[in-house]
Amino acid sequence: xxxxxxxxxxxxxxxxxxxxxxxxxxxxxxxxxxxxxxxxxxxxxxxxxxxxxxxxxxxxxxxxxxxxxxxxxxxxxxxxxxxxxxxxxxxxxxxxxxxxxxxxxxxxxxxxxxxxxxxxxxxxxxxxxxxxxxxxxxxxxxxxxxxxxxxxxxxxxxxxxxxxxxxxxxxxxxxxxxxxxxxxxxxxxxxxxxxxxxxxxxxxxxxxxxxxxxxxxxxxxxxxxxxxxxxxxxxxxxxxxxxxxxxxxxxxxxxxxxxxxxxxxxxxxxxxxxxxxxxxxxxxxxxxx
Amino acid sequence: xxxxxxxxxxxxxxxxxxxxxxxxxxxxxxxxxxxxxxxxxxxxxxxxxxxxxxxxxxxxxxxxxxxxxxxxxxxxxxxxxxxxxxxxxxxxxxxxxxxxxxxxxxxxxxxxxxxxxxxxxxxxxxxxxxxxxxxxxxxxxxxxxxxxxxxxxxxxxxxxxxxxxxxxxxxxxxxxxxxxxxxxxxxxxxxxxxxxxxxxxxxxxxxxxxxxxxxxxxxxxxxxxxxxxxxxxxxxxxxxxxxxxxxxxxxxxxxxxxxxxxxxxxxxxxxxxxxxxxxxxxxxxxxxxxxxxxxxxxxxxxxxxxxxxxxxxxx
Numbered sequence: 001x002x003x004x005x006x007x008x009x010x011x012x013x014x015x016x017x018x019x020x021x022x023x024x025x026x027x028x029x030x031x032x033x034x035x036x037x038x039x040x041x042x043x044x045x046x047x048x049x050x051x052x053x054x055x056x057x058x059x060x061x062x063x064x065x066x067x068x069x070x071x072x073x074x075x076x077x078x079x080x081x082x083x084x085x086x087x088x089x090x091x092x093x094x095x096x097x098x099x100x101x102x103x104x105x106x107x108x109x110x111x112x113x114x115x116x117x118x119x120x121x122x123x124x125x126x127x128x129x130x131x132x133x134x135x136x137x138x139x140x141x142x143x144x145x146x147x148x149x150x151x152x153x154x155x156x157x158x159x160x161x162x163x164x165x166x167x168x169x170x171x172x173x174x175x176x177x178x179x180x181x182x183x184x185x186x187x188x189x190x191x192x193x194x195x196x197x198x199x200x201x202x203x204x205x206x207x208x209x210x211x212x213x214x215x216x217x218x219x220x221x222x223x224x225x226x227x228x229x230x231x232x233x234x235x236x237x238x239x240x241x242x243x244x245x246x247x248x249x250x251x252x253x254x255x256x257x258x259x260x261x262x263x264x265x266x267x268x269x270x271x272x273x274x275x276x277x278x279x280x281x282x283x284x285x286x287x288x289x
Numbered sequence: 290x291x292x293x294x295x296x297x298x299x300x301x302x303x304x305x306x307x308x309x310x311x312x313x314x315x316x317x318x319x320x321x322x323x324x325x326x327x328x329x330x331x332x333x334x335x336x337x338x339x340x341x342x343x344x345x346x347x348x349x350x351x352x353x354x355x356x357x358x359x360x361x362x363x364x365x366x367x368x369x370x371x372x373x374x375x376x377x378x379x380x381x382x383x384x385x386x387x388x389x390x391x392x393x394x395x396x397x398x399x400x401x402x403x404x405x406x407x408x409x410x411x412x413x414x415x416x417x418x419x420x421x422x423x424x425x426x427x428x429x430x431x432x433x434x435x436x437x438x439x440x441x442x443x444x445x446x447x448x449x450x451x452x453x454x455x456x457x458x459x460x461x462x463x464x465x466x467x468x469x470x471x472x473x474x475x476x477x478x479x480x481x482x483x484x485x486x487x488x489x490x491x492x493x494x495x496x497x498x499x500x501x502x503x504x505x506x507x508x509x510x511x512x513x514x515x516x517x518x519x520x521x522x523x524x525x526x527x528x529x530x531x532x533x534x535x536x537x538x539x540x541x542x543x544x545x546x547x548x549x550x551x552x553x554x555x556x557x558x559x560x561x562x563x564x565x566x567x568x569x570x571x572x573x574x575x576x577x578x579x580x581x582x583x584x585x586x587x588x589x590x591x592x593x594x595x596x597x598x599x600x601x602x603x604x
Contacts, residue, residue: 094395095341100580107573224406227399
């Protein structure tokens with residue numbers, strides 16, 4: 001049996017991982033729901049966020065300033081990508097957008113290599129305090145990540161259900177043509193969604209940067225996990241993304257405590273199991289092929 | 290007459306490929322042929338059946354590792370190793386096919402990529418006692434020289450790869466012209482109509498999945514014999530997109546697109562990485578440009594014009 005202290009720190013580790021996963025994939029899920037595109041360039045914004053946090057944090061000495069700069073960069077990058085590429089292809093097949101955004105991701109990794117070089121860079125941890133929880137010392141920073149993820153989830157929920165723009169986006173997820181027929185500028189909604197998605201992905205990269213080292217491949221490394229999370233949760237569902245992000249976070253964390261190779265395999269087994277019974281994920285929108 | 294023309298149109302590209310050997314160094318020529326064989330499965334699945342797979346390295350690894358296990362533990366004949374790699378690919382895709390081809394096309398792509406990642410970790414970590422983890426399995430010296438075409442020699446291997454490629458392309462050309470090929474296109478364009486005609490979409494897709502991935506596993510086994518070692522690197526997630534890029538670069542679904550794409554991709558990778566050392570940048574944005582300009586690819590754009598040219602010459 002696992003030691004209780006180890007178990008608690010494992011659960012906290014899993015929760016913080018889940019929080020990062022949620023921030024990283026919620027943009028993917030939102031964009032799919034509204035525009036029926038799979039925007040793999042979110043992983044690029046994620047890597048970009050990590051790097052901007054590193055650079056601005058190094059220049060100014062303030063980590064949180066770096067995170068703010070990362071959010072701004074992610075929002076701008078999301079806007080540019082949407083205007084330059086997705087606007088032209090949002091009415092094409094889903095696989096089409098997937099390949100195109102994969103191209104953006106690969107090209108973006110090339111740009112990152114060009115600017116920052118190949119070597120991984122360390123980012124100093126902003127909060128090194130430990131909090132005593134159930135007689136176990138846990139890093140306060142990891143708890144903060146969980147709190148931020150939950151705050152973002154409630155923020156998105158409030159935005160989608162309590163503001164008029166959010167309600168329009170919600171309606172657009174149900175039926176974009178109808179919303180357009182009501183006289184709402186749907187292209188503006190697309191841009192807003194992409195800006196939000198890019199900002200959140202960059203936030204994930206910025207927050208995760210102190211826990212790992214930023215390196216050019218970081219977007220590609222999490223790609224498989226991002227895929228699994230959106231598949232398990234169901235593309236287009238924010239709630240599903242939250243549930244599956246925390247589920248995968250726990251599976252990876254607790255799995256690596258028991259048997260290390262299991263941590264990488266177990267999410268795949270779970271995904272296969274869920275897809276066998278529910279081909280469109282836990283909370284997914286049923287859609288014809 | 291038509292049979293002659295059928296074979297002649299197939300032989301011409303391979304004659305050109307063989308000509309490559311005269312002008313360019315041997316490793317480059319071999320790489321082009323192997324990448325072509327690797328890509329045809331992906332191109333067929335995407336262009337003809339409408340299933341896009343980001344996980345082709347998974348099946349490449351299945352073929353390569355099956356051959357590698359044979360070479361290290363059981364025997365040393367390269368031909369049998371290649372056959373075993375093919376068989377492993379067929380068995381693996383028959384086992385996972387029924388689960389995968391039920392999925393929507395976008396989920397299909399994602400699930401395949403996940404499979405590639407799993408096989409990567411399986412070979413790197415979980416099965417490390419058998420596969421030596423990142424160090425890979427080495428068996429170059431234990432390969433037995435064979436009479437006639439000695440696969441342990443690179444120049445003979447090139448001839449063999451070319452022959453295999455020719456047979457693979459003959460098979461795919463036959464498929465394109467057959468009723469089954471028409472059914473594949475049908476399941477891509479309108480699956481309801483195909484159901485009304487009395488065909489089963491599921492079994493058509495499953496068969497295409499098995500055919501394409503067996504070809505990919507064949508490429509994996511060829512890689513294993515050629516390089517003489519296999520490491521988890523061949524299924525690394527960062528290389529998952531290679532076959533998709535090559536297929537689209539050449540023109541997905543066209544018969545000779547993968548060959549054109551392989552020449553262009555391998556050439557660019559070689560030249561650009563020598564000049565800039567940063568070729569992802571170009572490949573990535575080239576992919577975006579091709580997709581935005583009508584996703585026809587190089588061969589998909591050239592083919593109709595070549596046809597027009599030839600038709601004018603031959604009344």
